Amino acid sequence: MESQELVQHLEARAAFRADKMAKVDCYRSAHLLVGLNCFESGQSQAVHAHAGADKFYLVLSGKANFVVGERTVTAGPGDLIVAPADVPHGVTRAETRTVVLVTMAPAP
Amino acid sequence: MESQELVQHLEARAAFRADKMAKVDCYRSAHLLVGLNCFESGQSQAVHAHAGADKFYLVLSGKANFVVGERTVTAGPGDLIVAPADVPHGVTRAETRTVVLVTMAPAP
Numbered sequence: 001m002e003s004q005e006l007v008q009h010l011e012a013r014a015a016f017r018a019d020k021m022a023k024v025d026c027y028r029s030a031h032l033l034v035g036l037n038c039f040e041s042g043q044s045q046a047v048h049a050h051a052g053a054d055k056f057y058l059v060l061s062g063k064a065n066f067v068v069g070e071r072t073v074t075a076g077p078g079d080l081i082v083a084p085a086d087v088p089h090g091v092t093r094a095e096t097r098t099v100v101l102v103t104m105a106p107a108p
Numbered sequence: 109m110e111s112q113e114l115v116q117h118l119e120a121r122a123a124f125r126a127d128k129m130a131k132v133d134c135y136r137s138a139h140l141l142v143g144l145n146c147f148e149s150g151q152s153q154a155v156h157a158h159a160g161a162d163k164f165y166l167v168l169s170g171k172a173n174f175v176v177g178e179r180t181v182t183a184g185p186g187d188l189i190v191a192p193a194d195v196p197h198g199v200t201r202a203e204t205r206t207v208v209l210v211t212m213a214p215a216p
Binding site: 054084 | 114139161162164189214
């Protein structure tokens with residue numbers, strides 16, 4: 001990643017797929033994975049868990065329904081949602097086109 | 109952090125100080141520190157480095173001048189700036205009131 005631009009404008013990095021949520025990697029090291037999860041309206045991310053790795057979602061644009069453990073929430077731009085290591089989490093439905101910054105530490 | 113709200117709206121978490129940049133912790137574990145750096149216009153963050161920990165800045169609002177290694181850049185909302193482990197970095201000047209999401213992995 002040494003040759004990447006110093007700044008990445010995240011809105012310009014977003015990419016979408018008609019068939020499912022799209023992932024975009026922005027930075028990856030041993031300690032850290034930073035990327036985008038890009039949802040068209042109605043798309044989802046199955047509930048899953050990461051052994052030993054903490055994760056957070058930050059909604060950049062749009063609106064989506066998240067689940068973490070037993071809790072669910074609808075979140076929009078500027079909302080931060082943490083899924084601690086080993087806690088099941090996912091996105092049950094994007095209510096509109098939605099872009100989410102995702103960070104995992106350590107990287108998977 | 110188990111008792112915290114599932115969602116944190118970052119704009120509402122921002123806090124400022126007249127004398128220097130203010131820091132707000134949003135989540136901390138062994139793997140990960142997530143917080144805000146909140147600058148009034150003209151405030152700065154001295155150049156520093158984190159041994160063995162990767163860091164990124166994501167500008168949430170405002171406009172500021174960043175330095176990473178030998179490179180400098182002016183960044184605004186939605187701009188992601190990565191400072192890999194051991195690389196000196198800082199904020200030379202906020203051009204207006206500016207809120208930056210900061211993530212470090214592992215946490216200091």
